[in-house]
Amino acid sequence: MQKTLYINSNGRLRRKENTLYFETETEKRAVDIENIEQIHIFGEVDLNTRALNYISQYGIVLHFYNYYGFYAGSFMPRKKNVSGDVVVRQALHYLDRDKRMFLAYCFVESAVYHMMRNLRERKEAEAFLNAIEDEWENGRFNISSIPELMGLEGRVRNIYYSSFNQFLPEDFYMERREKRPPTNPINALISFGNSLIYSTILTEIYHTQLDPSISFLHEPGEKRFSLSLDISEIFKPLIVDSVIFKLLNNRQITLEHFDEDLNYCYLNQEGRKIFIKELQNKLETTVRHRQLNRNVSYKGYIRLECYKLIKHFIGDSVYSPLKAWW
Amino acid sequence: MEYIQEYSELKFQGIKINYLYVCKRKLWLFSKNITFENWSDRVLLGKILHEYSYPKEETKEVLIDNLIRIDILSDGAVREVKHSSKMKEADIMQVMYYLYYLKQKGIQKQGIINYPKERRKEVLDLTPEYEEKVKQALKEIEEITKKPVPPPATKQRICKSCAYFEFCWG
Numbered sequence: 001m002q003k004t005l006y007i008n009s010n011g012r013l014r015r016k017e018n019t020l021y022f023e024t025e026t027e028k029r030a031v032d033i034e035n036i037e038q039i040h041i042f043g044e045v046d047l048n049t050r051a052l053n054y055i056s057q058y059g060i061v062l063h064f065y066n067y068y069g070f071y072a073g074s075f076m077p078r079k080k081n082v083s084g085d086v087v088v089r090q091a092l093h094y095l096d097r098d099k100r101m102f103l104a105y106c107f108v109e110s111a112v113y114h115m116m117r118n119l120r121e122r123k124e125a126e127a128f129l130n131a132i133e134d135e136w137e138n139g140r141f142n143i144s145s146i147p148e149l150m151g152l153e154g155r156v157r158n159i160y161y162s163s164f165n166q167f168l169p170e171d172f173y174m175e176r177r178e179k180r181p182p183t184n185p186i187n188a189l190i191s192f193g194n195s196l197i198y199s200t201i202l203t204e205i206y207h208t209q210l211d212p213s214i215s216f217l218h219e220p221g222e223k224r225f226s227l228s229l230d231i232s233e234i235f236k237p238l239i240v241d242s243v244i245f246k247l248l249n250n251r252q253i254t255l256e257h258f259d260e261d262l263n264y265c266y267l268n269q270e271g272r273k274i275f276i277k278e279l280q281n282k283l284e285t286t287v288r289h290r291q292l293n294r295n296v297s298y299k300g301y302i303r304l305e306c307y308k309l310i311k312h313f314i315g316d317s318v319y320s321p322l323k324a325w326w
Numbered sequence: 327m328e329y330i331q332e333y334s335e336l337k338f339q340g341i342k343i344n345y346l347y348v349c350k351r352k353l354w355l356f357s358k359n360i361t362f363e364n365w366s367d368r369v370l371l372g373k374i375l376h377e378y379s380y381p382k383e384e385t386k387e388v389l390i391d392n393l394i395r396i397d398i399l400s401d402g403a404v405r406e407v408k409h410s411s412k413m414k415e416a417d418i419m420q421v422m423y424y425l426y427y428l429k430q431k432g433i434q435k436q437g438i439i440n441y442p443k444e445r446r447k448e449v450l451d452l453t454p455e456y457e458e459k460v461k462q463a464l465k466e467i468e469e470i471t472k473k474p475v476p477p478p479a480t481k482q483r484i485c486k487s488c489a490y491f492e493f494c495w496g
Binding site for chain 1: 358359360361364365474475476478491492493495496
């Protein structure tokens with residue numbers, strides 16, 4: 001499997017002859033460029049065009065995060081596999097109201113499924129699980145527009161988040177979900193995890209023929225690569241949330257892993273390392289795929305989701321979103 | 327008459343002839359640039375084989391008319407290097423197409439398929455029967471790639487080593 005490199009320290013990415021090195025003040029490490037798919041950069045890193053050109057040759061995507069660990073942007077090399085045909089058809093699915101609604105609904109349906117899946121095992125959250133089910137079952141047949149769908153999704157998500165207080169340590173009490181900036185530890189964790197999964201999905205989309213800027217649930221242009229937001233609905237509860245539950249309930253991450261700055265709250269370097277390691281473990285965990293009869297990693301399932309969308313666009317087979325069966 | 331003339335002008339990359347005989351769905355997807363080859367270890371193996379076999383040959387990777395890429399040109403023969411002879415019919419048709427294509431340009435050549443890993447080779451001449459078959463194949467490629475949707479996936483033994491496996495069956 002293609003690997004992900006996370007850079008937490010400060011230093012320089014440098015190409016020397018045909019090797020890429022990451023150099024810090026104290027050490028110099030060669031990067032296994034053949035086997036790397038993406039690099040997440042959290043530290044203060046210098047790089048020059050020589051290094052960038054070399055990285056491009058291998059189709060490696062760079063994701064940059066600022067001092068607080070918030071996603072800043074990505075460097076994506078020139079795309080190798082472009083299919084005008086797929087892009088045109090993807091756009092047609094956006095332009096046609098019914099076709100767009102179908103896909104938007106699929107993303108939400110899978111998101112809700114995975115949220116409920118997360119709560120199903122937890123006795124403390126039973127009431128919330130029932131509330132989500134009510135909200136969803138009553139609402140889902142009366143949707144006639146994307147904003148209505150988003151409203152329903154928002155209501156479900158609110159119930160979902162409020163259930164966290166029932167089974168997460170008290171230190172991580174969440175009054176409500178808040179983004180930009182997160183002001184308490186649990187919100188900081190969710191934001192950090194979501195931006196990591198967002199960029200990981202972007203990398204997977206990049207390697208397919210999909211156009212990351214044409215999206216369905218989110219309005220294209222909401223963010224630069226809004227298709228990544230659409231697909232992340234499926235994987236946020238499935239991957240990020242379960243990592244958060246594990247880290248908090250096992251007390252691997254505690255309040256000491258957070259720094260506060262005026263109204264900001266963010267994971268410190270130590271906390272980020274723990275989180276990234278656990279997330280990486282999760283992404284590499286494999287589950288037997290029933291049709292392929294092969295072990296597929298969580299990251300692989302993201303790629304398969306992209307393939308299913310392509311097949312939907314070219315009229316090969318109707319998209320059916322992932323619903324984890326394991 | 328006009329019909330035939332039209333089809334005699336059909337031109338495709340050699341690999342499409344090969345794919346026509348390997349898998350029509352793969353041909354359709356490939357023709358729409360829906361490719362997964364750059365992620366396949368098997369394709370990488372093939373590339374390395376091409377690079378390292380026959381190092382003494384000087385005319386390698388000859389591109390004709392920006393369309394046809396001939397692996398090796400030597401001793402008056404067009405040579406194609408293949409990993410295994412499992413898809414022999416497809417390989418033969420690919421080389422026959424090259425011979426046919428060159429013939430249109432007034433060049434007569436022999437064809438050789440090298441299977442260096444099996445230490446085997448196949449020597450081919452463009453016969454009238456194969457010429458007819460190539461013309462048929464070109465028509466078929468035209469028809470398949472013009473279709474609005476890809477041919478459905480059909481499970482074959484070769485699927486499991488195909489770069490499209492996860493796309494088709496995932």
